[in-house]
Amino acid sequence: MSSTWFSHWRHAFKLDPEKELSDEMLDALCTSGTDAIIVGGSSGVTFENTVDLMARIRRYELDCALEVTTLEGAVPGFDGYFVPLVLNTDKAEWIIGKQIEGLREFGSFVPWDETAAQGYIILNEEATAAKVTEAHTDLDEAGVISYVQMADRLMRLPVIYIEYSGKFGDMNILKRVRDKVEHGQLFYGGGIDTVDKAREAAQWAHTIVVGNIVYTDLNAALSTVEAVKQSK
Ligand code: 1GP
16 A cells, blocks of 8 residues: 555544534544544535534644535645545546546646545445445445456555445455455445444454444444554
């Protein structure tokens, strides 16, 4: 795995700018020992709510990155930027189209050294991102591996993101994916809401991402950090 600004991340919280989070909750997340906060959402992301959340996270000393999913939500001032490419869709706009629109408009402002593409493989059909992008989520193991090889070997993307957002995924598939990833950093996200799930996913993924549970059970979300720290 080559060295990047996010190489050391084992655990990250993903926060949605559209969702409400009190100062106390944000403080608990930012001082939990997690490596980073990723700001991103599948809908309702605006310049205003993204700037607002960034400014609140910036008071803390931890990495804060933006997953750029809309043009209006592309806000300067983050430590790093991720540009998602959804690989398992036939809709070219999600693989390269929106990204080209973004570069046409903002290409000269991109901080390239702190910007990385993520090869998303979305595997939960119920996830908003799967619906929006019309992702082919019904892949068998060989299918998933072929996307991983595309992302990691052919496209040499710095991040391979196995995304089950909203549901805990198939850990056997994640294990097989890990065996195949040679160059990129393997991110896993989806349904991590207990210490055990965090530990299991962290066994195979380089980086685990914890999202939804932050908003429904903060203590459970915080416990996932400890699971990863113990496995370091
Ligand atoms: C979402 O991968 C993240 O993009 C995390 O998933 O919200 O299910 O934790 P959850």
